[in-house]
Amino acid sequence: KTDFKIAVLPGDGIGPEVVNESIKILDAIAEAFHYKFEFKYGLVGAEAIFKTGNPLPDETLEICKESDAVLFGAIGDPAFDNNPDAKVRPEQGLLKLRKELGLFANIRPLKTYNSLIEKSPLKKEIIEGTDIQIFRELVSGIYFGEKFTDEEVGYAYDICKYNRDEIAPIVHMAFQEAQKRRKKLTLIDKANVLDTSRLWRKICKEIATEYPDVELGFMFVDNAAMQLILNPKQFDVIVTENMFGDIISDEASVIGGSIGLLPSASIGNENAMFEPIHGSYPQAKGKGIANPIASILSTAMMLDYLKLDHAAEKLKESVEHAIENKYVTIDLNAEQPYSTDEVGSFIADYI
Amino acid sequence: KTDFKIAVLPGDGIGPEVVNESIKILDAIAEAFHYKFEFKYGLVGAEAIFKTGNPLPDETLEICKESDAVLFGAIGDPAFDNNPDAKVRPEQGLLKLRKELGLFANIRPLKTYNSLIEKSPLKKEIIEGTDIQIFRELVSGIYFGEKFTDEEVGYAYDICKYNRDEIAPIVHMAFQEAQKRRKKLTLIDKANVLDTSRLWRKICKEIATEYPDVELGFMFVDNAAMQLILNPKQFDVIVTENMFGDIISDEASVIGGSIGLLPSASIGNENAMFEPIHGSYPQAKGKGIANPIASILSTAMMLDYLKLDHAAEKLKESVEHAIENKYVTIDLNAEQPYSTDEVGSFIADYI
Ligand SMILES: CC(C)[C@H](C(=O)O)[C@@H](O)C(=O)O
Numbered sequence: 228k229t230d231f232k233i234a235v236l237p238g239d240g241i242g243p244e245v246v247n248e249s250i251k252i253l254d255a256i257a258e259a260f261h262y263k264f265e266f267k268y269g270l271v272g273a274e275a276i277f278k279t280g281n282p283l284p285d286e287t288l289e290i291c292k293e294s295d296a297v298l299f300g301a302i303g304d305p306a307f308d309n310n311p312d313a314k315v316r317p318e319q320g321l322l323k324l325r326k327e328l329g330l331f332a333n334i335r336p337l338k339t340y341n342s343l344i345e346k347s348p349l350k351k352e353i354i355e356g357t358d359i360q361i362f363r364e365l366v367s368g369i370y371f372g373e374k375f376t377d378e379e380v381g382y383a384y385d386i387c388k389y390n391r392d393e394i395a396p397i398v399h400m401a402f403q404e405a406q407k408r409r410k411k412l413t414l415i416d417k418a419n420v421l422d423t424s425r426l427w428r429k430i431c432k433e434i435a436t437e438y439p440d441v442e443l444g445f446m447f448v449d450n451a452a453m454q455l456i457l458n459p460k461q462f463d464v465i466v467t468e469n470m471f472g473d474i475i476s477d478e479a480s481v482i483g484g485s486i487g488l489l490p491s492a493s494i495g496n497e498n499a500m501f502e503p504i505h506g507s508y509p510q511a512k513g514k515g516i517a518n519p520i521a522s523i524l525s526t527a528m529m530l531d532y533l534k535l536d537h538a539a540e541k542l543k544e545s546v547e548h549a550i551e552n553k554y555v556t557i558d559l560n561a562e563q564p565y566s567t568d569e570v571g572s573f574i575a576d577y578i
Numbered sequence: 579k580t581d582f583k584i585a586v587l588p589g590d591g592i593g594p595e596v597v598n599e600s601i602k603i604l605d606a607i608a609e610a611f612h613y614k615f616e617f618k619y620g621l622v623g624a625e626a627i628f629k630t631g632n633p634l635p636d637e638t639l640e641i642c643k644e645s646d647a648v649l650f651g652a653i654g655d656p657a658f659d660n661n662p663d664a665k666v667r668p669e670q671g672l673l674k675l676r677k678e679l680g681l682f683a684n685i686r687p688l689k690t691y692n693s694l695i696e697k698s699p700l701k702k703e704i705i706e707g708t709d710i711q712i713f714r715e716l717v718s719g720i721y722f723g724e725k726f727t728d729e730e731v732g733y734a735y736d737i738c739k740y741n742r743d744e745i746a747p748i749v750h751m752a753f754q755e756a757q758k759r760r761k762k763l764t765l766i767d768k769a770n771v772l773d774t775s776r777l778w779r780k781i782c783k784e785i786a787t788e789y790p791d792v793e794l795g796f797m798f799v800d801n802a803a804m805q806l807i808l809n810p811k812q813f814d815v816i817v818t819e820n821m822f823g824d825i826i827s828d829e830a831s832v833i834g835g836s837i838g839l840l841p842s843a844s845i846g847n848e849n850a851m852f853e854p855i856h857g858s859y860p861q862a863k864g865k866g867i868a869n870p871i872a873s874i875l876s877t878a879m880m881l882d883y884l885k886l887d888h889a890a891e892k893l894k895e896s897v898e899h900a901i902e903n904k905y906v907t908i909d910l911n912a913e914q915p916y917s918t919d920e921v922g923s924f925i926a927d928y929i
């Protein structure tokens with residue numbers, strides 16, 4: 228297959244700017260490798276609320292369902308951040324999209340770049356050589372369990388629930404990834420307190436018998452939050468439930484020194500979505516200073532997913548070339564910064 | 579009042595060794611300030627399971643209830659850590675104790691010591707001058723909501739629930755502490771996803787009107803997990819729910835460079851418990867290398883709680899004196915380490 232339908236959801240803030248660079252890259256890839264990418268744009272997030280009242284219009288969902296993959300920018304706008312009581316919110320669009328597309332596995336690769344290691348708040352000797360892959364369950368747990376609030380009394384609850392079918396697929400995925408890597412998988416949980424965590428442990432242990440070459444370990448989430456900073460190199464592949472994954476993966480993002488570099492993939496059985504892990508960063512909107520690399524590396528993950536291995540390799544190589552040559556935005560090189568557009572073009576030209 | 583009943587629960591691993599040093603300190607304080615401390619010992623944790631089958635024997639609970647304050651060591655033993663399926667577990671003793679004594683507020687002060695700043699995995703310029711006080715709700719939330727597992731089907735849930743009476747007291751406490759400090763309070767929550775978090779926000783905002791001199795801010799837990807590492811100095815007082823507090827406070831413990839220094843207080847309306855945040859560290863048991871300072875600083879928090887302000891000040895001063903003079907255990911000074919007992923005696927003698 229050489230012909231692909233890509234749904235493009237630029238979203239809010241710097242989302243459109245960084246996604247633009249990804250499109251530029253895909254155009255360059257199409258030319259170099261003789262593929263065809265057909266782009267269909269959809270509204271999502273605050274932008275969608277402003278224009279339609281709905282953070283995920285049906286039309287957007289349709290475009291995504293008919294696509295081979297989804298490129299996502301970012302969501303969030305000060306109009307909502309400063310008004311936590313707003314009933315309709317940009318995040319709802321993202322959460323609904325994950326659920327509707329069945330994107331059960333959120334994957335975040337984390338590694339350090341030699342030329343950027345000084346940027347990290349952590350010491351060089353702590354982070355040098357870190358290479359972690361986090362698998363976060365994305366469509367269940369406390370995010371999607373029943374919720375309830377009694378405003379009058381002042382009482383609320385959220386239910387965290389999991390069943391085997393929600394746990395097993397991502398655990399298999401994580402084991403398979405570990406097999407391709409350093410063969411170490413760590414389940415992060417709170418099995419000394421939570422029944423759902425004990426279920427995760429049990430299922431992980433069962434599945435482990437199918438991957439005898441992978442060493443399975445367990446770590447409580449509170450300890451993991453420490454260990455990620457004290458000694459990140461001890462981790463290879465991590466698998467965890469939705470809420471712990473949200474916290475742990477954002478925490479781990481500080482290791483590399485710039486959140487502007489970190490891509491993510493959200494994978495389901497029928498579809499997949501690729502998204503920089505940084506947010507909409509509204510302060511930077513329209514200034515041409517946003518770092519496009521997280522979005523571009525997300526695009527590389529998309530090429531991997533579409534099995535366009537050569538293109539994916541070439542793109543990753545081009546990004547490393549830009550980073551090692553300090554052809555980067557102001558967040559990574561304050562002395563001689565390049566614009567969003569310049570960095571994107573530099574990488575596209577190298578392809 | 580100059581006469582106090584102290585319940586002493588040494589627990590497992592290095593617990594007894596570090597608590598011993600606290601007792602030594604309290605004896606020195608009693609002599610110097612003419613107080614009387616009466617110590618009653620109770621079993622808890624793995625030790626208690628081995629001897630009685632119960633991680634919190636009734637007798638221990640009685641001793642605690644009749645005391646003015648509880649000194650706690652640590653719990654946990656390899657027999658259980660390596661067997662996560664054990665039905666009776668040391669942690670249950672700790673959780674039950676918190677609940678039975680109504681210890682709703684877990685307080686963890688975090689600051690950096692100049693002479694130890696190099697020990698942190700974080701860079702000096704990031705952490706220098708950090709001074710944070712974390713208030714974690716300790717007897718509600720997902721820890722104590724209903725739990726359920728259907729082993730057959732492979733299904734489990736945990737309920738996170740909160741009501742106003744569980745939230746308001748600790749929020750008041752945190753505001754009052756902020757008033758005595760830099761007048762900044764941050765609620766850490768996940769109000770873009772959880773109903774319970776939205777309830778926390780609402781109640782915090784209501785209570786804020788009673789403390790107009792304190793600036794109240796909100797931060798999502800995923801972002802907070804990043805910000806604590808990127809820029810810990812931005813925080814003054816933090817308040818948060820039970821599970822987020824567990825994760826965030828352990829994460830934050832890496833800032834100072836040694837978990838062996840960090841004390842905690844768990845406060846209720848009728849009683850209070852003081853406990854180093856490090857665990858039972860079984861590998862170090864009986865070797866005389868455990869750092870007693872976390873336990874000793876927990877004892878200082880106990881003196882504060884008992885309103886023995888002069889004694890508390892003197893004790894904190896003595897600890898700083900030991901640290902600044904590198905009269906510390908091997909974890910903090912590998913070249914010229916002192917033993918647990920030597921560090922305790924050095925501090926006691928200074929009093
Ligand atoms: C925006 C928010 C609902 C979302 C989440 O918590 O999943 C975000 O933090 C993320 O990690 O993608």
Ligand SMILES: CC(C)[C@H](C(=O)O)[C@@H](O)C(=O)O
Pocket residue numbers: 419420449669672673824
């Ligand atoms: C031992 C465990 C149940 C406990 C908790 O999660 O509260 C511990 O991690 C703590 O923070 O005191």
